[in-house]
Amino acid sequence: MPRWEIAAVLALMSVAAGCSHYHGAYELDSGLRQQVRGDLAVAGVLDRRSGEESTVPCARGTAALARRAGAPDVSGRLDASEVALLLSGPAQLSLNAPQLAALRDRLGHRYVVVGEEGREPVTHVLFWDVFVVVPTPWVIVWWNFPVPVSRRNAVPHATRILRVVDLGTATVVGESYELLRDRPDGGEFSDGEVRGGLSAMSLN
Amino acid sequence: MRHRGVLLASFVLVVAGCTLPRRAGLFARTPMAARPIAGNTVAVLPPVTVGNEAAPAMVAARASALVFSGDIAGVHFAALQPTVAKLQEKPDIFPAITRAVASGLPSGFGPAGATTKIFDSNMVAGVKRERRQIITLRQITQSQPLGPARLDAELLAPLGCDYALVSVPFGAYEQQSHIGALYGAIPLAGSKQLISLTPRGVYLLYDCKSGEKVWESAIGALPVAREAITMSDRSLPVLGAAYLLTGDIETPLGRLLDGGFGTDRAR
Numbered sequence: 193m194p195r196w197e198i199a200a201v202l203a204l205m206s207v208a209a210g211c212s213h214y215h216g217a218y219e220l221d222s223g224l225r226q227q228v229r230g231d232l233a234v235a236g237v238l239d240r241r242s243g244e245e246s247t248v249p250c251a252r253g254t255a256a257l258a259r260r261a262g263a264p265d266v267s268g269r270l271d272a273s274e275v276a277l278l279l280s281g282p283a284q285l286s287l288n289a290p291q292l293a294a295l296r297d298r299l300g301h302r303y304v305v306v307g308e309e310g311r312e313p314v315t316h317v318l319f320w321d322v323f324v325v326v327p328t329p330w331v332i333v334w335w336n337f338p339v340p341v342s343r344r345n346a347v348p349h350a351t352r353i354l355r356v357v358d359l360g361t362a363t364v365v366g367e368s369y370e371l372l373r374d375r376p377d378g379g380e381f382s383d384g385e386v387r388g389g390l391s392a393m394s395l396n
Numbered sequence: 397m398r399h400r401g402v403l404l405a406s407f408v409l410v411v412a413g414c415t416l417p418r419r420a421g422l423f424a425r426t427p428m429a430a431r432p433i434a435g436n437t438v439a440v441l442p443p444v445t446v447g448n449e450a451a452p453a454m455v456a457a458r459a460s461a462l463v464f465s466g467d468i469a470g471v472h473f474a475a476l477q478p479t480v481a482k483l484q485e486k487p488d489i490f491p492a493i494t495r496a497v498a499s500g501l502p503s504g505f506g507p508a509g510a511t512t513k514i515f516d517s518n519m520v521a522g523v524k525r526e527r528r529q530i531i532t533l534r535q536i537t538q539s540q541p542l543g544p545a546r547l548d549a550e551l552l553a554p555l556g557c558d559y560a561l562v563s564v565p566f567g568a569y570e571q572q573s574h575i576g577a578l579y580g581a582i583p584l585a586g587s588k589q590l591i592s593l594t595p596r597g598v599y600l601l602y603d604c605k606s607g608e609k610v611w612e613s614a615i616g617a618l619p620v621a622r623e624a625i626t627m628s629d630r631s632l633p634v635l636g637a638a639y640l641l642t643g644d645i646e647t648p649l650g651r652l653l654d655g656g657f658g659t660d661r662a663r
Contacts, residue, residue, distance in 0.1 A: 213590055214569060214590050214591070214592050216449070216451060216567070216592065218450075218451040218454060218455075240448075279448075280445070281443075281444070281445025281450060281453050282442065282443070282445065282450055282453045282454050282457055283441075283442035283443060283444065283445060283453065283457070283490060283494075284445070284490075284491075286442060286480050287442075287480065287483055287484055287487060287490055289484070290484075308448065310448050311448075312447055312448055312449075312569070313447075314569045314570065314571050314590070315504055315568075315569070315570045315571070316570075316571045316573065317570055317571070317572050317573070318573045318575070319572060319573065319574045319575070320575055320577060320580070321574050321575060321576045321577060322577060322579070322580035323576055323577065323578050323579065323580075324579060325578065325579075336576075337580075338574065345504065347571070349569075349571075349590075351448055351449075353448055353449070355450060363454070364450045364454050367449070367450050367451050367454070369448075369449045369450075369451060369567075371569055371590060372590075373571065373588065373590050
């Protein structure tokens with residue numbers, strides 16, 4: 193095979209590497225893990241793939257979460273708006289601290305794990321990578337010049353979120369955030385994804 | 397002999413790792429240069445969450461509680477917790493502010509402008525640190541307006557301060573599709589990757605009496621190395637906001653370091 197063809201193949205192999213999804217984690221503090229495991233309940237999973245305001249309980253995801261977390265399922269004692277409150281931002285949680293304290297008394301658990309199959313807008317950028325390949329007798333040299341050619345804002349992607357909420361302090365103490373390459377209808381929880389999410393938060 | 401060599405090399409590497417300076421980079425688009433006059437009080441509101449990810453707001457809240465825990469360059473910052481207590485008494489205020497600011501956010505902004513070194517020392521706030529701290533800033537003053545030009549003054553009056561600082565930290569993600577073309581002419585392969593951009597946030601300062609916006613800035617962390625985003629990275633926009641607002645970097649940096657930021661590698 194001519195050397196320039198080898199060089200071209202090598203160069204293009206470097207383009208092919210890529211991640212299919214992003215998995216970010218906010219781990220539980222090491223001093224808190226044992227305490228959380230001992231006083232944890234499963235509050236449920238919401239299916240919000242049709243939009244952020246949706247509060248549809250997801251029985252399949254909740255069952256997977258209860259199985260993998262090894263914690264009692266208290267989703268039947270919460271209505272969807274209470275689960276939605278647990279999934280709201282940290283500021284909303286701290287502003288609703290009295291309501292969360294009442295929830296703690298009702299459920300008898302200080303920590304709850306809650307999940308969401310949702311959607312998130314992502315910017316799409318298309319690059320035209322100009323590869324300049326220079327084969328020499330001893331070494332193959334190439335340069336890659338990525339040129340952005342188009343940009344689309346707010347393309348919806350699927351997300352899978354697990355969050356541990358401390359009802360005592362009205363704070364989020366751990367989060368697993370997975371952003372998928374799929375469109376929103378692809379982000380369902382299965383046992384494997386729940387296990388990965390709990391592990392990312394150091395809750396396994 | 398070989399073992400001794402390996403041990404010595406490991407020791408040198410560990411020592412070098414401990415003493416290497418900690419480099420952090422910030423970028424900012426700050427179209428309004430006005431700052432609160434020293435002697436005034438600024439209420440720091442809890443960070444507004446946009447999108448579904450809570451981590452940016454969680455870390456920003458922790459960092460804000462540390463950074464704005466007292467006066468900086470003569471500007472008095474009211475602590476986060478008493479402000480939360482005031483907002484709890486009037487539960488309609490924060491959702492109204494959230495609705496107002498979250499609708500007018502820029503879809504994307506990135507680094508631009510010249511780089512300046514704003515801090516370089518191992519003495520921070522009077523304490524000698526294990527590692528030298530080097531902080532750089534890339535800043536431009538041109539930008540489209542970042543948030544609403546005014547908020548209803550009735551929303552801000554109960555805070556009992558001269559100014560209110562509204563922060564919107566967020567994670568930004570990009571799907572990059574690449575078409576590899578030999579010499580730019582022969583497309584031969586393609587790939588897609590989903591990447592997380594560095595942490596960023598929008599900071600807005602409102603006059604509590606008039607409701608007018610008096611200062612704003614879009615601030616982000618510069619990518620220093622291609623590695624996982626750490627808690628310390630997520631705290632950088634808060635540090636940038638404190639610096640751009642008051643002109644003092646050392647006091648907020650010292651508070652962050654004392655609070656454990658800057659030393660952890662937690663994601």
